[in-house]
């Protein structure tokens with residue numbers, strides 16, 4: 184839709200990232216040269232297997248775990264499905280006497296792949312789910328998790344960084360709370376029958392910028408994805424702590440310690456490994472640079488555009504994310520107008536998706552529907568330049584002016600009428 | 602999803618945008634909960650829509666459909682304007698993406714409400 188002559192600016196790094204040149208180089212031999220099936224016992228297979236093992240070790244180093252605790256998947260969607268459904272499946276394979284339904288605690292602003300996994304388990308009668316709301320700043324209160332724990336709670340799943348507003352969740356604190364459950368003292372011995380409440384985190388948006396040491400975080404399961412970290416699409420991983428009761432959810436071959444059937448995506452896995460290696464090397468330096476640019480962007484937008492506001496906490500936030508609401512502007516039209524200027528962003532408006540509901544994330548923060556419709560998400564990455572932000576601010580100012588002229592005072596008058 | 606050239610053209614340079622200071626009729630459609638709100642003002646003279654303006658808070662297609670419907674209705678008699686359907690608007694815009702058809706519904710509704718509003722006001726005056 185954009186005019187081909189305008190310089191393109193990419194501000195949608197939370198949607199996906201370009202594959203790093205080094206990552207591509209690492210992947211290339213595994214398409215047609217070293218194309219073997221990692222499960223084959225001949226030379227071609229061994230070569231592929233070695234590459235997969237090496238990537239596994241890189242991930243294990245990064246997450247501070249053992250390499251046989253890493254399962255390669257097709258991405259975070261699959262990892263999240265496997266983590267949650269796999270734990271519930273394992274529960275039903277060996278249900279305790281009494282036959283109560285297992286209980287899961289998650290949040291109201293998870294990615295759709297977690298929310299819908301939970302909803303489908305509820306629908307199928309396999310689990311009860313509590314959806315904890317964040318506060319107005321977009322942060323989950325660990326005490327709310329604690330309060331939601333029931334006798335039949337088996338799993339807590341909380342995202343590390345929210346993909347839409349970029350807010351950072353207190354994973355370590357929640358991990359500590361869950362570690363101390365079940366409480367042995369006043370439980371009259373009943374707890375002896377009950378295993379630890381498992382803790383899963385969707386770290387997809389956190390890997391680039393935050394410590395993912397699973398020991399420090401006290402998590403039993405952690406999901407991540409290649410294409411958010413300058414790696415390939417269709418490659419991800421799930422960390423599963425040794426001893427975690429989990430069953431596979433796809434049946435077939437014995438790949439990935441029999442937890443994920445299907446021929447391994449060798450080039451994808453190699454690429455994911457390389458991408459993680461690069462994160463480990465570069466993260467700190469880029470984090471500072473990106474954060475500085477992001478803060479500049481936020482300051483400029485709030486300064487230059489009247490009736491604009493930042494959604495979500497600034498303090499507890501990934502350095503790459505800014506999310507605004509502009510009064511009297513609808514997000515999809517804003518997105519289209521920016522796209523025509525060659526600037527790619529994202530919005531929580533329903534009009535951009537065809538659903539009638541605006542962003543569940545912004546609604547979970549307690550925002551009004553019309554505020555959610557007027558939202559714009561800007562996510563920066565390692566190639567973002569200050570000049571791009573300056574261009575963006577200038578264009579944004581004009582576009583908002585244009586759209587506000589078109590919307591006039593309809594909103595105010597509408598509420599005045601009521 | 603892709604917008605036609607015509608939609609983009611009406612989105613970037615909307616026709617008849619603004620408000621009328623003393624309209625003969627006003628129609629509002631949509632709901633801020635759903636993200637869209639459309640307001641159409643008409644000035645009627647001798648049963649004819651002599652002037653028409655709109656204000657819209659909504660997606661690109663909502664803005665384009667309101668612009669297009671004002672263009673289609675301008676200069677028409679009330680009974681001609683009443684016959685304009687959402688499909689006429691969509692066709693004039695060289696088509697709308699499936700998920701955006703309800704935006705043309707809104708434009709259609711706002712126009713018809715403006716005409717109704719004019720008629721009911723006139724009844725009272727008589």
Ligand SMILES: Cc1ncc(COP(=O)(O)O)c(C=O)c1O
Nearest residue numbers: 258259260294346385387388408
């Ligand atoms: C927080 C979060 N979880 C899960 C996903 C899904 O990841 P994937 O595209 O690898 O399936 C995304 C990305 O869309 C995300 O941002």
Ligand code: FES
Nearest residue numbers: 534637659660704
């Ligand atoms: S106004 Fe919401 S889709 Fe058009």
